[in-house]
Amino acid sequence: MAAMARPAADPWRGRETIALVTEDVFRLSSRFAQMKSSPVRDILAVLGRGDIISFAGGIPDPTLFELTDFRESFAHVLEQQGARALQYASTIGEPELREQAAQRLCRHLPTTAGQVQVTSGSQEGLYLVATTLVDPGDVILVERPTYLTAVQAFTLVGARMVGVDSDEYGMMPDALADAIETHDPKLVYLVPTFQNPTGHTMSAERRAAIAEVLVRAGVPLLEDDPYGELRFEGAPLPPIAAQPGMARQTVLLNSASKVMAPGVRIGWLRAEGQMLRSLEIAKQGVGLQTAVTDQLAIAHYLATYDLDAHIARVADVYRVRRDAMLASLDARLPEGATATRPEGGMFVWVRLGGDVDSAKVLPRAVDRGVAFVPGWPFYANNPDRTTMRLSFVTNSPETIGEGVGRLAAAWGW
């Protein structure tokens, strides 16, 4: 195919190496010494271009949002609870939403509304937990690879991230035990189900083994589960927090973003005892409260409409798109390259192997009208640069086929 015209300012070029510096009166904190230009912001910049087929963002397909139900929910809140919705409110969150969240958590893990803190998306939860526990230099153990914006949030509080070897079933228990012994971490961060970026899901046996290591060592877990309900096949797995002894030493994050809509910025966390109270104080300092209108609208939506039916509709669409992406990759990927086969979520993780650097291929891919996220930002250290993350959820099967064709041309497959 003909190469697409290069945009006037290529938002990708050189980003990786540009540390954030400012030359004016603002003297950035030492935490920013480690910060690179935000890969997330760069991804969103590329998404704005109409001529690009983007496999880059972990962004739900907006045509699947339940607009009518949301319209009714927000109208209900403003008409029936307007003064309350527009007023300051408690930091811990609105009782109706905490109750709905507890009910959903109870499917796998006994939870009361009193154990739930509402957050402005799970991203805020990541920051709150890190800021509550981490002093500069403290270690957080993460998967290899891990969610890149968690790395960003943890860097902001001065954490030192150490990647622990992980395979197709998630973090390896022996490697975790060794890393705990060596690094005395404050926290372990895991995305056990349909992981971002790999799409991997930790097996039931692995969950039990990881829990055993954590309980024995007395190390807390930050379990991030925004994708778990977005399952296309196979049986649901309870969170690691539901393993014996883990509920009290886990902060479990859930989010409305991937199963309802990310624009509302609603998530919730489950924690117990003093940790829950500390997180509430941290949130007070960060943002006082999550938007009350959004909380009440989501609570009404959850009480009134069938979220499970919505998720099933979305999963049906995403499953077909995953299959289209895997089939196209299967036909195109060169010898020795691998692609994961996720049972849900949003991502396929491709590993090319050899010594090719996916970040160097990206500008060429953008030239040809396709975008992906290079693998390096997903690693706390020693990145495998031959990797890339592809999201399959926002494009039709035909567009996915076309996009993979453009990728192949950019890579020279």
Ligand SMILES: Cc1ncc(COP(=O)(O)O)c(C=O)c1O
């Ligand atoms: C693993 C993981 N955690 C957290 C988030 C943040 O989601 P949100 O703040 O929208 O709930 C994302 C978003 O992509 C994610 O992939």
